[in-house]
Amino acid sequence: MTGLFYIFVAPGLLFVLTISLLAAWYDRKITARLQWRQGPPLYQPLADIIKLFSKETFVPEGGGKWLFLLAPLLSFSAVLISSTILGVSNLDISEGFIGDLIVVVYLLSIPSLSLVLAGSASRNPLSALGASREMKLVLAYELPFLIAIFALLVKVRSFMLGDLISYQAATGWLGVSLSGFMAFVVILVVCQAKLGNVPFDIAEAEQEIMAGPLLEYSGGPLALFRLSRTMLYYALPVFLITLFWGGFQMGSIDVVLAGAAKYVIILTTMVLIKDTAPRLRIDQAVRFFWGPWTMLALLSLVLAIVGR
Amino acid sequence: MNIIKWSRKKSVSVFHLGASACNNCDIEILDLLTPRHDIERLGITLVGSPRHADLLLVSGVVNRQSLERFKLVYEQVPRPKLVVAVGVCACSGDMFRDSYNYVKPVDEIIPVDVYVPGCPPKPEAIIAGVIKAINK
Numbered sequence: 001m002t003g004l005f006y007i008f009v010a011p012g013l014l015f016v017l018t019i020s021l022l023a024a025w026y027d028r029k030i031t032a033r034l035q036w037r038q039g040p041p042l043y044q045p046l047a048d049i050i051k052l053f054s055k056e057t058f059v060p061e062g063g064g065k066w067l068f069l070l071a072p073l074l075s076f077s078a079v080l081i082s083s084t085i086l087g088v089s090n091l092d093i094s095e096g097f098i099g100d101l102i103v104v105v106y107l108l109s110i111p112s113l114s115l116v117l118a119g120s121a122s123r124n125p126l127s128a129l130g131a132s133r134e135m136k137l138v139l140a141y142e143l144p145f146l147i148a149i150f151a152l153l154v155k156v157r158s159f160m161l162g163d164l165i166s167y168q169a170a171t172g173w174l175g176v177s178l179s180g181f182m183a184f185v186v187i188l189v190v191c192q193a194k195l196g197n198v199p200f201d202i203a204e205a206e207q208e209i210m211a212g213p214l215l216e217y218s219g220g221p222l223a224l225f226r227l228s229r230t231m232l233y234y235a236l237p238v239f240l241i242t243l244f245w246g247g248f249q250m251g252s253i254d255v256v257l258a259g260a261a262k263y264v265i266i267l268t269t270m271v272l273i274k275d276t277a278p279r280l281r282i283d284q285a286v287r288f289f290w291g292p293w294t295m296l297a298l299l300s301l302v303l304a305i306v307g308r
Numbered sequence: 309m310n311i312i313k314w315s316r317k318k319s320v321s322v323f324h325l326g327a328s329a330c331n332n333c334d335i336e337i338l339d340l341l342t343p344r345h346d347i348e349r350l351g352i353t354l355v356g357s358p359r360h361a362d363l364l365l366v367s368g369v370v371n372r373q374s375l376e377r378f379k380l381v382y383e384q385v386p387r388p389k390l391v392v393a394v395g396v397c398a399c400s401g402d403m404f405r406d407s408y409n410y411v412k413p414v415d416e417i418i419p420v421d422v423y424v425p426g427c428p429p430k431p432e433a434i435i436a437g438v439i440k441a442i443n444k
Contacts, residue, residue: 028348037346043318044351050315051362056386058359210356218359218386 011087013080017227020234021045023267027233030271045230052223060216064121071118072217072224078110079228083235086161090238090248090259093162101159104239105149111228112138112194115203118225119213130212133282134203140289141193141200147297148183148190151304152243155180161242168246175244179303184244186297188266191236192273193285196229199277200285237266316362316388317442318351323361323385327378327414329368332428333395337365339431352438358384363441365434367394369401370417371409382418390441392422394434399423 006012024045032039059065082104089096112134119131152174153159156167164174174180193200204212211217214225241247241262248259280288324337340347341354355361358381370378382391391414396402398414414420421444424437 032346032348036343038349039346040348040351047315047319047351050311051319054312054315055362055388058384058386206356211360214360215357216359222360 006088007081007084011091012084015087016080016083016231016234020227020230020232021049023233024230026267027271027274030268031275034275049223049227052226053220055219057219057221058216060123063123063216067117067121068216069221071114071121072221072228074117075111075114075228076224076231078107078114079231079235082107083231083238086235086238086242089161090165090242091255093165096160096162099159100161101149101153101164104161105146108194108232108235108239109138109142111232115196115213115225118217119203122213122216124216126209127213127215129209130203130215134213136282136286137193137200137202140286141190141293144186144289144293144297145190147294147301148186149243151179151183151297151301154301154304164243165247165249169249173244173246178308179300180244182296182300182303184240186293186300187240187243188269189273189293190289191240192270193289194236195232195270197270197274199273199280201279202282202285233267233270237263237270240266320350320352320363320438320442321355321361322352322363322365322438323355323358323381324365324367325358325378325381327366327368327370327374327398329395329397333367333397336428336431337367337394337434340434345431345435347435347438350435350439352435359386361385362388363390363392363438365392365394365438366398366414366418366420369397369404369407370411370414372411373409375411375417378417390422390444391418391420392424392434392437392441393420394424394437395429396425396427399425402427 008014025040025042028044029039059068085096085100085104085107089100115134116131116138119127119134122128152164155174156164158164158167168174175184192198196204204214209215214222217225241259245262248255248262324334326334339345340352347353358364362385364382364385382389393399393414397404401410401413404410411417422437422441424433426433429437
């Protein structure tokens with residue numbers, strides 16, 4: 001019963017939906033203010049989602065029907081479960097299980113993979129192009145991402161999120177040390193690619209291939225894809241906080257207050273990167289991730305082994 | 309039911325369907341995205357795919373080449389859908405009425421909810437037309 005409560009109410013569905021819809025509004029409002037516009041009202045993301053659920057759903061003729069309808073569900077549930085695991089181990093350090101860090105890392109790559117599935121099942125050349133770009137992007141950013149996480153594991157010597165948090169509570173934030181800070185920067189930029197944000201919105205590239213893999217989607221499935229992307233706006237900052245900034249707690253300050261402050265800082269950084277960067281080409285993105293970014297991650301790994 | 313009606317009024321995705329317009333109306337439509345008019349504050353966004361849209365902004369006259377494609381794009385919009393004809397060409401055919409390439413006015417091809425005349429109409433008029441279509 002507590003498991004179901006975790007997934008559907010407290011650090012799970014209801015809580016994550018509230019936070020992430022607010023985060024989506026925050027994102028759009030900041031973007032609008034930066035462009036000297038007024039921006040949407042607070043309820044806008046909620047109205048968008050409800051409207052999409054109430055609309056007709058098309059399935060493209062000749063496409064993979066079941067894959068087409070299952071891909072958004074897969075993406076949504078993966079983000080939901082990963083953010084539940086992150087929330088639970090932040091609230092109660094002893095609640096985790098061995099290897100939950102690995103599970104979260106895997107679950108966070110499923111939204112991108114289900115975009116690839118969606119694009120391939122759509123039977124639309126532009127969607128297929130988007131899917132192929134997304135595939136290349138996943139191949140590109142997973143390498144520095146995993147190396148940067150290894151740099152942390154060298155220090156903590158545990159695969160449990162709870163151990164990461166208690167380690168940081170004892171010896172200070174991992175993101176403050178030299179290797180930790182480099183790994184933090186690497187993963188922050190990788191998170192932009194995972195979110196499909198500028199400069200890595202190559203797969204969706206509105207101006208070239210309209211909406212990429214989402215081109216053929218309408219109604220409920222589209223709403224699920226939008227929701228899982230907004231929920232990544234909760235999961236990825238919390239992931240970064242857990243790994244580098246010592247989880248939600250901070251000394252004697254209230255857990256909720258400290259967690260919210262850290263979350264807003266990371267979210268704002270992500271939105272600012274998104275609003276001030278131009279889009280890269282896919283070959284530039286792959287070269288960027290496999291070149292300087294992998295080097296930076298490797299350097300951080302070496303420094304972590306040396307003990308910096 | 310009420311919350312669905314509310315969400316449909318507060319969130320409108322617009323697809324801009326240019327039926328061989330002279331680009332004059334299209335530029336005025338792009339004006340809606342600029343800081344002066346900022347339609348996002350009203351919950352209106354421009355989308356790139358007709359399948360994501362709730363409302364079609366039609367500009368220009370439909371010619372023989374684009375007639376079939378025009379119908380296809382209309383059918384691709386998921387129900388419930390609205391159509392706003394922007395500019396006097398889309399409303400009536402205007403000066404292209406006697407052209408060899410002219411087929412028939414837009415409202416004889418697809419149902420049109422609101423007409424916004426003008427050559428081109430002011431951005432304020434387009435916003436007013438969209439709001440009228442939503443509240444219909």
